[in-house]
Amino acid sequence: MHSVNICDLAILLIEPSNTQLKVILQHLRDEGVANIEGVVSGKDAINSLQNHRPDLIISSLYLPDMTAIELIEQIKHDEVLSHIPFMLISSESSFHILDAIRQAGVVAILPKPFAHRDLKNALRSTIEFIDPQEIDLQHYDIRNVRVLVVDDSNLARKHICRVLNNMGIQQITQAEDGRQGAEIFAGGQDAFDLIVTDFNMPVMDGQAMIQYIRKDLGNAIIPILMVTSEDNETRLSNVYKAGVSGICDKPFDPQTVKEMLFRVLEAD
Incomplete structure (x- = not known):
């Protein structure tokens, strides 16, 4: 409460x-x-x-x-x-x-x-x-959850990181675009429990990064949450086909993110 x-x-x-x-x-x-x-x-x-x-x-x-x-x-x-x-x-x-x-x-x-x-x-x-409340997970100690945040906007990354911090997530690595995010993840796939990414980014966008992770790296396990202001249904449909675990709107409310994190992290 x-x-x-x-x-x-x-x-x-x-x-x-x-x-x-x-x-x-x-x-x-x-x-x-x-x-x-x-x-x-x-x-x-x-x-x-x-x-x-x-x-x-x-x-x-x-x-x-x-x-x-x-x-x-x-x-x-x-x-x-x-x-x-x-x-x-x-x-x-x-x-x-x-x-x-x-x-x-x-x-x-x-x-x-x-x-x-x-x-x-x-x-x-x-x-x-x-007045944040930590997310309560059965399968994870929230303080041990390791997250890769990918967004080309420094302000957006700060905001996302703060929302995650408020939920009890402290181990966060940041990437400035999809290519950097892909390289960081490829360098140590076992180092992360969750990826949070933007959609529209230079160099490599969120959809291309997800496709790289799912197809090129063959990783179908890592939960990937996209936070985006994109409203084109066709483009968002393609993101789902690429293998995203969930999509949140920008701006997103912490409760929605909390519920989505619970769903993707607690999935069997």
Whole structure:
């Protein structure tokens, strides 16, 4: 059971529209959140973060002085602030633009307008992130599980590693693209219990790496979990055919990842 509840959250809300600010504030209050600071720009947010450390940052995509993408990059590169979960609320539908946010490692992306249940789920994901519970496995001591994380985005790797750390997984090796991941795994297949990989990467993508592991190396045993923002059903179908064990969306909520890890690691 979590020691932190939704009503305990302190939230920094960044929204340039006064009308939208009031609407989102009311939604948060309806969920039981009382400790909310509202600001209208990226600069105001940075200034606020110098004095207060919220449990969650919620931002609109387009701010008067910067985008949420630029803001999250500043935050994630600040060692003091980088641990704070970030949620985006936006009416933007462009895959290219939203993917930059997904790659940065956010807990949720909500549309405008959003449903109450989506906000509640996003707030629950935040709780999972800031008050993590170790995954309980029958066949493994979670602290001994060895994971290879493959992603060309440094921010995405950091986010994935933190989520895994929060579940009790400490032995993590990182690779910057599919080829490096394939080489690391080929150099010691018995050194890993799980691979977590992105799909779209330079040099060698996740699908090609999976095919190499399954066909060229002949390894049908190692569980491979793909974390991706890809939504093309044909491409995802090809990934399943290549031999992936499971696919999670970016951004992914820790509970979904926990359930999927339990399934792939505890499989007979």
